[in-house]
Amino acid sequence: MLGNFSYSNPTKLYFGENSLDNLRTELSGYGKNILLVYGGGSIKKNGIYDKVVEILKACGKEIFEDAGVMPNPTVEKLYEGCRRAKDGNVDLILAVGGGSVCDYAKAVSVSAYCEEDPWEKYYLRMEDVDNKIIPVGCILTMVGTGSEMNGGSVITNHAAKLKIGHVFGDNVFPKFSILNPVFTYTLPKYQMAAGFFDIMSHILEQYFSGTDDNTSDYIMEGLLKSLIHSSKIAVNDPTNYEARSNIMWIATWALNTLVAKGKSTDWMVHMIGQSVGAFTDATHGMTLSAISIPYYEFIMPYGLQKFKRYAINVWNVSPEGKTDEEIAGEGLTRMEAYMKEIGLVMSMKELGVTEDMLDGIAKGSFILEGGYKVLTHGEIVSILKESMR
Structure with a gap:
């Protein structure tokens, strides 16, 4: 710490x-x-x-x-x-x-x-x-x-x-x-899944920062694994009390300031996602899901060791015979597959974003310095273009 x-x-x-x-x-x-x-x-x-x-x-x-x-x-x-x-x-x-x-x-x-x-x-x-x-x-x-x-x-x-x-x-x-x-049982599936990813994004915003051996990172890995497990159950069985209660408790601990201690924290996915929401009024969790994979693919080279750890400890990627880049990349691939499985939006186009909005969205995105790469305006536009796929 x-x-x-x-x-x-x-x-x-x-x-x-x-x-x-x-x-x-x-x-x-x-x-x-x-x-x-x-x-x-x-x-x-x-x-x-x-x-x-x-x-x-x-x-x-x-x-x-x-x-x-x-x-x-x-x-x-x-x-x-x-x-x-x-x-x-x-x-x-x-x-x-x-x-x-x-x-x-x-x-x-x-x-x-x-x-x-x-x-x-x-x-x-x-x-x-x-x-x-x-x-x-x-x-x-x-x-x-x-x-x-x-x-x-x-x-x-x-x-x-x-x-x-x-x-x-x-x-x-x-x-x-x-x-x-x-x-929480009666919430429509779309809103439920959006909430699940908001939880995941809160954890990742804090996890992908810093390079020290931080106790908070171990806590977050446990929260992520529990969330992944329970959310897969909940999307198929929304009234499964055990799954929904676990998710409710994870959501609270994901952003009650505990796991941020000793961390610099990132929050750029939220900054970009919130700007998208200002232009489209889209569901918050879905703005985060649409931008996350393009963003993490972009910053992965700057925080490679943490992305490697994430792949191994959260997504159970086997490191044998693979380069660090391959391990980290496989982690994001598994994350993307999970996101699709629970019904998340993966393209900004689905949220009503058009090419002519991208510059304005980038201008409305507050640039923070706690992550592995401080973005420029042009880099935010490039990430947004990738999110339109």
């Missing part, structure tokens, strides 16, 4: 089939006014909404609703949420949904009492929070983002063609999160 770091995670998790029972206990620590945040209404169809509202009413809470949170929450929706939160003088924001709903809730929590434009302050200037923060609790219905146990919040500005994430500090982490794997 290299460098110096501190580690703290204040989010309390309740996990399992009876985890929602703990909501009553948590609600006792907050005031009367609750902003109930959710998406397009699927929680009303599957009964989760009724269960949550019943508990809120039994606890004597006043419910203010903020429905219609979209898969890529927009800045306009953020402004609307801020108005609802302030008008209701809410004491807690309760997010019921997937990562986008949780992300949005955290954005509202820091923005409702912000005296400036929160888009400018938090997403363009990346400033810290210096105003009142409304606490957030999460009830998860989709896995992938890890938003239930981190300070991340991604907001899209379609007018500016920007999709930007801000990773806030411990004070913005959800105070509690409820994780019932059964709540």
Whole structure:
């Protein structure tokens, strides 16, 4: 492990089939006014909404609703949420949904009492929070983002063609999160598979950085192997509790800051994928899957030994009689086969990307320096062209 770091995670998790029972206990620590945040209404169809509202009413809470949170929450929706939160003088924001709903809730929590434009302050200037923060609790219905146990919040500005994430500090982490794997059963296969790859991408963004013998890398290899195994089961049997519970737990640990410790981390797949989302509004996990193989093929020569290790330790590639390049390449080939097996998008064309968008997508991709190769604008365009195959 290299460098110096501190580690703290204040989010309390309740996990399992009876985890929602703990909501009553948590609600006792907050005031009367609750902003109930959710998406397009699927929680009303599957009964989760009724269960949550019943508990809120039994606890004597006043419910203010903020429905219609979209898969890529927009800045306009953020402004609307801020108005609802302030008008209701809410004491807690309760997010019921997937990562986008949780992300949005955290954005509202820091923005409702912000005296400036929160888009400018938090997403363009990346400033810290210096105003009142409304606490957030999460009830998860989709896995992938890890938003239930981190300070991340991604907001899209379609007018500016920007999709930007801000990773806030411990004070913005959800105070509690409820994780019932059964709540994820009704998710459509496309969204389920996209979430699975978002998990994988989170792990790989942290794994493919650094050259030291890092404990975090060993943890990530175990998480990846468990994810690969369980996701293959889940795509064929979505109500397999063991597989879905394993995946839900992996998603949380993939991005709750633990495995990033001692790592420089990469995040270029996410930077490019988020820019694609700003142009197309495509499903986040699928923007990552479409760019990943071209990106990793491009940077593999610069981090060859880690790609070799990945091939052997995660994909069980036999190294006998092969060069390092052949071993590493076979690992990516097996990864690509797995991605196709679980139904991921492998071409940007399927997401609505056209050749005339590529330069703009590249310009909207923040260039980070934590990976094995710092990309140029032209290199991002070349990778995007490969992703159009």
